[in-house]
Amino acid sequence: MLAPLFFLSSLATLFSTAFASTALATPAVTTTIRGRLELPTPSAPNAPFSNGTSVSLNGGADITISSAKGEFEFYDVPPGVHCIEVLSTTHLFPTVKVQLLEKSMDEPKCNLYVYVGAAKQPISDCVTNLVLPAVATFEVSTRKHKIAHAALLPFITFFF
Secondary structure, eight states: OHHHHHHHHHHHHHHHHHHHHHHSOOOOOOEEEEEEEEEOOSSSTTEEOOSOOEEEETTTTEEEEOOTTSEEEEEEEOSEEEEEEEEOSSEEOOEEEEEEOSTTTTSOEEEEESSTTOOOEEESSTTTSEEEEOOEEOOOOOOOOOOOHHHHHHHHHHHO
8 A cells, every 4th residue: 555655656756846847947048140241342342232142040950031131130049059151143152150158148159261161260249240241253154155066967977
C-alpha cells in the first residue's frame, strides 16, 4: 500500500517541477536587424536602391525583400552568429556577419566581407542602421554571334 502512494507523490513532484519550470521560463531575447542597400550612380553617389531585392539571413533561413528605398528588416533574430547576404542580379553587395550575444544584444560584433576571401572589415551600428553599398555591377552581354550554316557542313558530314 505504501508503494503506490510513494509512486503517486513522486509523479506529482515530477509534474509540478516540469510545469513550474516551463511557466517561469524567461522568453528568448531577440532583436530586429535593420539596414539599407545603396547603389553608387554617377549623378547621385550612394543613391538608394530603387528595386525590390532579396536579402537573406543565414543562407536563406529567412528572406526579406528591400523596399523602394532599399530598406530591409529581419525580426526576432535570436542570439548567435548570423550571415546577411544580398541576392541581386545586377549588383554585387558585401556579406555581413553579425554576432549577437545574449547578454549584450545592444552591442553586437559585426564584420563586412566585400567578396569571398576578402579580409574582414569591422563595422559598427550594424543592427539598427546597417548600410550595404554595392561594390560592383554585373554586366550581361546580349551580343549574339552568327554562325554560318555552311561552316557546320564538315562536322555534319563527318558524323554521318
